[in-house]
Amino acid sequence: xGMGGSGIIFDEVCHTYRPRRGRxxxxxxxxxxxxxxxxxxxxxxxxxxxxxxxxYLLGGFMPIESGSITTHGKPVTGPGPDRGxxxxxxxxxxxxxxRQNVLYGLEKQGMPRAEREQxxxxxxxxxxxxxxADSYPSQLSGGMKQRVAIARTLAVDPGILLMDEPFGxxxxxxxxxxxxxxxxxxxxSPKTVVxxxxxxxxxxxxxxxxxxxxxxxGRIKEIVSTEKPAxxxxxFLQTPEFAEKVEHxxxxxxxxxxxxxxxxx
Amino acid sequence: MARMxxxxxxxxxxxxxxxxxxxxxxxxxxxxxxxxxxxxxxxxFERLVEDTLSGELLxxxxxxxxxxxxxxxxxxxxxxxxxxxxxRMPLVRWFFDPIVSIxxxxxxxxxxxxxxxxxxxxDESKILMxxxxxxxxxxxxTMAGAEAVDRVMIWSARSLGASPRRLxxxxxxxxxxxxxxxxxxxxxxxxxxxxxxxEMAMGGEGLGGALMxxxxxxxxxxxxxxxxxxxxxGSLVVKAMxxxxxxxxxxxxxxxxG
Ligand SMILES: Nc1ncnc2c1ncn2[C@@H]1O[C@H](COP(=O)(O)OP(=O)(O)OP(=O)(O)O)[C@@H](O)[C@H]1O
Ligand SMILES: [Mg+2]
Numbered sequence: 001x002g003m004g005g006s007g008i009i010f011d012e013v014c015h016t017y018r019p020r021r022g023r024x025x026x027x028x029x030x031x032x033x034x035x036x037x038x039x040x041x042x043x044x045x046x047x048x049x050x051x052x053x054x055x056y057l058l059g060g061f062m063p064i065e066s067g068s069i070t071t072h073g074k075p076v077t078g079p080g081p082d083r084g085x086x087x088x089x090x091x092x093x094x095x096x097x098x099r100q101n102v103l104y105g106l107e108k109q110g111m112p113r114a115e116r117e118q119x120x121x122x123x124x125x126x127x128x129x130x131x132x133a134d135s136y137p138s139q140l141s142g143g144m145k146q147r148v149a150i151a152r153t154l155a156v157d158p159g160i161l162l163m164d165e166p167f168g169x170x171x172x173x174x175x176x177x178x179x180x181x182x183x184x185x186x187x188x189s190p191k192t193v194v195x196x197x198x199x200x201x202x203x204x205x206x207x208x209x210x211x212x213x214x215x216x217x218g219r220i221k222e223i224v225s226t227e228k229p230a231x232x233x234x235x236f237l238q239t240p241e242f243a244e245k246v247e248h249x250x251x252x253x254x255x256x257x258x259x260x261x262x263x264x265x
Numbered sequence: 266m267a268r269m270x271x272x273x274x275x276x277x278x279x280x281x282x283x284x285x286x287x288x289x290x291x292x293x294x295x296x297x298x299x300x301x302x303x304x305x306x307x308x309x310f311e312r313l314v315e316d317t318l319s320g321e322l323l324x325x326x327x328x329x330x331x332x333x334x335x336x337x338x339x340x341x342x343x344x345x346x347x348x349x350x351x352x353r354m355p356l357v358r359w360f361f362d363p364i365v366s367i368x369x370x371x372x373x374x375x376x377x378x379x380x381x382x383x384x385x386x387x388d389e390s391k392i393l394m395x396x397x398x399x400x401x402x403x404x405x406x407t408m409a410g411a412e413a414v415d416r417v418m419i420w421s422a423r424s425l426g427a428s429p430r431r432l433x434x435x436x437x438x439x440x441x442x443x444x445x446x447x448x449x450x451x452x453x454x455x456x457x458x459x460x461x462x463x464e465m466a467m468g469g470e471g472l473g474g475a476l477m478x479x480x481x482x483x484x485x486x487x488x489x490x491x492x493x494x495x496x497x498x499g500s501l502v503v504k505a506m507x508x509x510x511x512x513x514x515x516x517x518x519x520x521x522x523g
Contacts (some may be wrong), residue, residue, distance in 0.1 A: 061420045079423035091421040108426030136516040
């Protein structure tokens, strides 16, 4: 890794939304956070605390007004294929078929035709959507759209993967399958992941560390290490350590959720 | 009605037209009005067939449609370009917004004398008049569509490696296509109307010009058969637009209910 430090560094990042009508909203307040190279970091926090905002800033979609974000020592100034993102609302291209959606990023990379067709085929198999390759997004269920969005982002093989509640629309079984697939992908081509979720168990199971955010304005309240013993699989879900971490994080999130509710009244 | 098969329901939709034509026929044959004031439907239709067979009608119809389509195409292309630019460039928006909001509801047919003065009474003048009228609904629909494109979709494309210059053609226009097409569907009948009215005012060949000539020669059967031809051609063109929409927008939700 370069001399400028590896991974992702948030340094006192603030963000204020200024809607045309209405008052400015301070969404993020002095976020400082280091994500290590090839670390899987989960972000937990009540609705509206600024999780998506944090990903958008890291993705380079909105200007960083105060503070700074660097990835591998380079400041974030705009979007780029080094940071792939799976949006909470999928953001698929509705006029393209499932296959064309996945192909888009590969075309932009200039990958030769045969190779990108092959890669698209593999990715659609991975997310179990081969049978729907020629369907349009409007013909798919929410969970299927989510899987297309994941395949489209994984296709370009970004070093940093940003995921905004990527499994939120999936049923429990598909979600468990996707967990295993995601972990397998991480093993094959390790990435730095920032993963937003509402599901505490999911966070503890997938992540190396879990950052809990406070109710708006979003701050990092606590970071909990959830490192698993090497080679631990889904049987880890049954251990007392797992239950303990989940319990601890639940407590933190619940407090913030209650505070968020009180603030709304 | 809800349980009728689709063909039955389609035919039923035409009942009002049949009733209207029957009423016309009965009224004309009852001799309340003279043949000159109101020729019967059957007589007008007979004339329509005659003129079709002689080729006269087809030449006039062809000319009118050609002018309507040429003007429509010019208005559509210019409308999409202006609409997209207005949606994406604040300066262009600031400049054009007042013109568009005045121009859209204005009866632009009032410009016929001006167009005669500037461009004469021949094809170019009629086509430009059509283009001028077809332009506005396309501008407004395109602007609304391009503005409503989800920013997250644009971000998606950017993070997949699209350059900002490609976003317009690869994302904004395809995403706005349903709205753009709605604008085109509004502009098409306007183009037909303005083509015919321009022909009426400027003279020469074409359905509008022929109608005026027939009226001057007291040929009311000719006038009514011309109106029938316009009605049939217009509804076929509108139907064709609907079919194209269904082909072009297969991906859009609305087209998947059937
Ligand atoms: N475009 C916007 N204009 C104004 N305020 C906004 C805008 N987007 C978000 N906000 C505000 O910023 C705060 C953070 O929003 P954000 O979407 O980042 O929350 P979140 O943590 O992702 O919530 P959720 O879990 O519900 O997705 C919210 O309180 C929201 O009201
Ligand atoms: Mg969010």
